[in-house]
Each structure stands twice: as C-alpha cells, then as structure tokens.
Amino acid sequence: MPSATVVVILSMLLGVQPITTDLYLPALPALTEGFGAPMSQAQLTLTALLLAFGLSQLIWGPLSDRFGRRPVLLVGLTCYVVASIGNTLAPSMDMLIIWRTLQGAAMGAGVMCARAIVRDLYQPLEGARVMSKGLTGLGFVACISAPLGGFLSDQFSWRVALMALAVFGAVSLTLVVLRFEETVQQRNPRALEPGTLVRTWLAIVRNPTFLAYSALSAASYGGLFTFLASSSFVFIKVLDLSKTQYGLLMLSMSLVYLCGTVLCRRLLPRLGVRKTVAIAGSLTLLGGTLMGGLALAGVRSTWAIMLPFYPFMLAHGIHQPCGQSGAVGPFPQAAGAASALNGFLMMLVAFLMGGWLGKHMDGTVFPLTNGLWFWSAIIALSAWTLVQKYGDPARGT
Secondary structure: OOHHHHHHHHHHHHHHHHHHHHOOOOOHHHHHHHHOOOHHHHHHHHHHHHHHHHHHHHHHHHHHHHHOHHHHHHHHHHHHHHHHHHHHHOOOHHHHHHHHHHHHHHHHHHHHHHHHHHHHHOOHHHHHHHHHHHHHHHHHHHHHHHHHHHHHHHHOOHHHHHHHHHHHHHHHHHHHHHHOOOOOOOOOOOOOOHHHHHHHHHHHHOOHHHHHHHHHHHHHHHHHHHHHHHHHHHHHHHOOOOHHHHHHHHHHHHHHHHHHHHHHHHHHHHHHHHHHHHHHHHHHHHHHHHHHHHHHOOOOOHHHHHHHHHHHHHHHHHHHHHHHHHHHOOOOOOHHHHHHHHHHHHHHHHHHHHHHHHHHOOOOOHHHHHHHHHHHHHHHHHHHHHHHHHOOOOOOO
16 A cells, blocks of 8 residues: 555544544533433443443454454444444433443454554554654544534534544545555464463563553553543533533644644654653653642633643653554564554553543542643653663564
8 A cells, every 4th residue: 555545544543533532522511411411421431432442452453463454444443333323323321321332342443453554564663653644644633523523512412423423434434445455464363262362462461662662652541531531521511611612622632732743753763762752751741740730729720721731742642653653563473462452551541540530520620630640740750761661662672
C-alpha cells in the first residue's frame, strides 16, 4: 500500500476510539436525565465500553496473528456498525450499557490492528514517526467529535449523536474493504493454541521495554480518561457551560493534542525517543501541578482547568505514539499479541479510574483536578526512569 493510504487507514482505525468516547460526552448529562439514571450508571456507559475494549484486544490480537489483520478488521468494524445502531435505538440505560459494551469489544479490533500494522510495516523508530502521523489523523477526528456531538445533541437529540458513530464505522469499513491490503507476511498457525498464547504473553510482559512504554502509554491515557469521564459534568453542571461551549473546549483540547503529534515527529529524528519523552514528561508534570495547585487555591473557572490542561495534552501527543509503538517494537512476530496487551493495560487503567470517579464525583472540580495531578506525576516518573533505562526501541531491550 502507498504510505499515504497507510496513514489514512491508520487515522480512521485509531480515530474510532476518540469519536466513540468524545462525540457522546456533550450528550451524557442529557442522556442521563432522559433515562432518569444516576451518575454512577451513566459512567458505566463509558467504563463498560472501555473495559470491553481492553479485554477484547486480548482475543483480537492472537486472532489477527493467526488469520491476518484484514479478516479481523472486516468482522470487527461490521460488529461496530451494528452495535452503534443498537445504541441509537436503546430503550433504557441498561440496554444502552449492553450495546456500548458490545461496541467497545468491536472497537478493539480496529485500534489493535492499527498498532500491529505499524509494526508489520516499519522498524521501531520509523514506526513511532508513522504512528504519530496516524495519531495526527486521530487528532482531526477528535477535533470534530465533541463539537459535532454537542451540535447534534443541542439541535436534535442524543440519539442522533450516537447514530453518527454508525456512519463513521460504515465509512471506515468501506475504506478497509476497498483499500486495505494484508500486512501480515507470515501468519502464525499456532497463535491461538493455549500453550503458545501463554508463552507469548509471558515473554511480552517480562520484556522491560514493553513494560516501560506500556507504563507510559497507560498512565498518559489514564490522565486523558480522567478528563473525558468527568469534564462534561464539571463544565456543564458545575461551571454552567452549554453543551456547545463544552464541545468547543474539547475542540481546543484536540487541536493542542494534534500539535503534540506534529511536535513529536519534529523531535524524534533530532533527539531520539528517550529524550523526546523526557521533555514531554516535564510538560505533563507542569500542567498537572498547575491545575491541581489552582484548584487547591480556590480558583474556580473554566480556564483554571483548561490552560494547565493544554501542556498536558501537548505532551500526550508525544507520549502516545512513542509509548504505543515502543511497546510493540520488540515483537515483530507477535505484534498483534503485544499490541493487544498494551491496549488492555491502557483500558484497565481507564476502567479502574472510571470506577473511582463514579464514587467520588461530588459536584466540585476536585475529582478532575486531583486525578490529573496524580496521573501527571506517574507519567513524569515513567518518562524519566523506566523509559530512560529500558526504552531504546531500536534494541528492544
């Protein structure tokens, strides 16, 4: 496939995650009120989706190593479209949670395969640069997701907003059918054997490079998820923004993230992966500490949260391509399994954080600001220690 085609396909496959989470966030308060459901149950529409997303990758990964990326993408994206239609027609919060869970499981096929495709086609350092291009495309998708969700929810209803996910899934499926060529050069006929699976997973989780980059990517996603899961309630219910205003804030956040992915591509050839990640860790800690400090000082405003969040998101645009490609780098023959485990760890962190937020959302900004502060410290620690010691993806050691 031409490199431009690869980047477009990666952008769509990776973009399925932010559009699935971000587009419905402006509609979440209205959706909750419409079903007369408590906030903790509303959080399940996000946390259940992400748990299913993480767990499903443990299945999709070995399946793609055995049968190839293309069959897994065709099945997964078809299921995603069906689940998106089910979300739109859900008659109750319980049914919505069920359909969102199925949607998350289907979403895992696209995102897992995207990470594995990068390792199929590129060596680790070049893979980080190509991944950053795909994540730039993800940034464009994220840019339109929340504003579009806010607009559709305000002008029509939350059901119309959820229907937009089915349209995105159908476009992605069509692109794969027409343009995607199989990237697995040699399928592993034993990839699904229990003994082979256990040995492969053990080899992956014992690899220090995998652990270093997985800690970085999981912690960075944990910080982003803290914001995603709590921000609509904080900005709309606590700080009295409209859904459209909230959507524009999410747009600005996504634009900063997009700039981070571009900055990543500029820094990698000059500084290498480890120095690039170390610089980004400083930005992360700066943003998280400033946000937490302003909240503790009693400053309550939209910009007391958003301005510190921008350096966090700029660094997130560096941590994710480096973390995701670095974790898979040592495993060219088991890229699907390594991608799956990396994705599972990220979603496990998100699920645990979602459960914590569901119990601690108290009508203040503190669950959001303290959560971001905590994750910024973990990210910086991972970037400055584990990645510096074990994070040379060219060696895989």
